[in-house]
Amino acid sequence: MPPIDEDEWSDSDEEAVSEVETSVLLGTPDGVVTAAADLADAAVSRIGGLPAFLPSSEPPFPSSQCKICSRPMELLVQMWCPFENSPMDRALYVWGCAVPECQAKEGCIRAWRGLRYNDAYAAKLEKKLAKQKAKTAPVTPEKPKTNPFALGGVPNSTPFGLGTQIFEETPSATSSPPAQEEDDHETSDSESDSTSEELLTAMATSTLEESVWRSAPSYPPVYLSTCSEYLPAQKKPKLPPGVQIVDSVDDPDKNSKDVSWISEAYENSLDVDQVFERFTKRVGFEGEQCVRYELEGIPLPYSSDSVFKSLFPLPPALPVPVTKAAFTVTPPAKRAYDPSSIPPCPVCKSRRIFECQLMPNLINILRASGDGEEDRNRKKLTDEERRKLVEQELKGSSSSGSGRGMEWGTCLIFSCSKDCALADDGKSVREAWREEVVLIQWGV
Template identity: 25%
Template sequence: MVFLGIIDEKIKIIDHHEQCSWLDNKLGGQPIFNPMFDVNKLIKNDQLQCTECSINMAFILQIYCPVDNSNDDRILYFFSCVNKDCSMKKCRLFRVVTKAKQATKIETKLFDDDDWGGDNESTSDSTFTTEQSSNDVGSTNKYDFEKHSYFIPHYISVIEETDESIDNEKYEKMAKQIANVEENFINEQYEKHYPDVFQNDKDNYKFYKQLHKCPEQIMRYEFAGKPLKSSGRINFSIETCKNCKSKRIFELQLMPSLINVLLNNKMKTIDQQDISIDFETILIYTCGKNCYSTTNEICEEQVFLFKEYCPELNEKFFEFIPVKQQQ
């Protein structure tokens, strides 16, 4: 089952502390860590600096996503270089796994409908109170994460991909056009209408068609699933886990709508001219065994960034849709 991440309300900030928990899915602001996690393990060896330009990477998002049949707390943290002068703009994904202390938790569901798991059962049976969430934020003060804070913090909501309740009015007409076309044209005829804009790339066409169903999606999550490829021309090689040498599996991908969300929510202290974000999709592969090291607790996973092949789609998003011929 595919879950979609969508930007939600802003996170309140009191005395420079975000009023949210490390158990929350969030975008922007500063990363929030489990108090049990030693932050020094993340910042050693300049792991939060771009390996190309050596500038501090921006914290983009984190998601709490424990795997089935495990009580361990598992969070993914994504950082990216946004320096406009950097030619490569490296991005990195860190997986942090800490052993859960069930005695410190309240036995209520962490997520109801907002569950990243693969079925209807919650992958965790606990959450923290608001008071505890505020205290959790203090654990990040071991390191100055403000220098990685480029964007205003927001919660990330989660919906199933089949949920169409969030479609905006401005997309309804376009959705009907797609439905009319598919109803009145056989596949062979239909595909003749879009080769120019998609350059005969069926994967790219399917990518944007799926995106049209929920233009607000900033990420897609399907643990051990299949990515939505942005082009049939992309090639990449998946490495084994550096820690346990197990096979990596697809877990999530970031979608182009994330770019506008970030640029429209930059911190007031960040000059718009100094920021550059450019990708069509970013695929993330993680350890299939969700390995855990008692000496480290953190693993860097594999990230693949792909830029768009059809930039004209930004301005002419739906012009490929043929108009139904009058009888």
């Protein structure tokens, strides 16, 4: 569904208002994974299960160990999420510890990215970029460089599927490709058909047969599908003629997306936890979401804890105006997103950017996936029953029926902005395995 035009918004409370698409992609559960080929394919995103690795030599097993109890942890999610216009295949792996004593301690959730150079796609990408350069160089001035981390630049591409960056699939009804991409599709369809099998072979994961990873604890695997996030459009307030409200915080240049929902500016007074209220309201529009993915976007904080205060710091106090107007009112500045507190990549020293976050419903899905009858009953829930279940999970009032379980509110994952594939000595390598930063918000 395309975003609506602001000019079509109505001041009437009775008139229905269409939904607005945001720049966030939502990961939702989509059935148990049973196919052996999918379980072994690193390009198939999943909740739970055993990892399907990209590097030809599997990573060291301690990568999955909890930093508190040193026990091997279960895989929470594995996501196929290559950067746009990158020759590297890429997958993100997140492990979590369910031991009660380890909860609320740093190191019980760990995230790693696996990279592998894809020769077949690298050659295709080089050819594609050369064609684009040849088209624009003679007659047009140089255009500003596009953000290499923006997912919208490639039609129908998602961080959890192969997308058209590899197979040039037909764009979906909800995507509108740039005009220059259409020409590329016309010239590359036949080439794409001939290389599909080769690319699939290039991305095939290494086997876990006779591996220590095979004995690792795991939840039953569930497919992780994606959809765009849609939110109800905000109605324009009824104001007297000639009066308008201008809020620069809520009006950044975000193309056609509904930016008022993603600016995430927060009041300084947090007597009532408005952060948690905004979280539950936003999540309530799609209660099944287990992952929110917005590369170089803005995380959705769970509560006003120390993590929130580091990512949304207090703004500097404005100087008191010295005027004769005794009743001058200066509106208080709001907290705005500032990721400068996130440590840079220790390998290439580049800044880290927000990539995705795990949502409370993921815990619910991992618990339910171990019980086939419970999973079937969950699918039969009405929208109202599902909404209440999500609310219980958000408030921490649901029961796992077990002495083991995770208790976090959300896990924020920050990755190297350059997605570097470097050895410890700084030299480029064809495969890489690097740990990234996870910030955990535990409760309200």
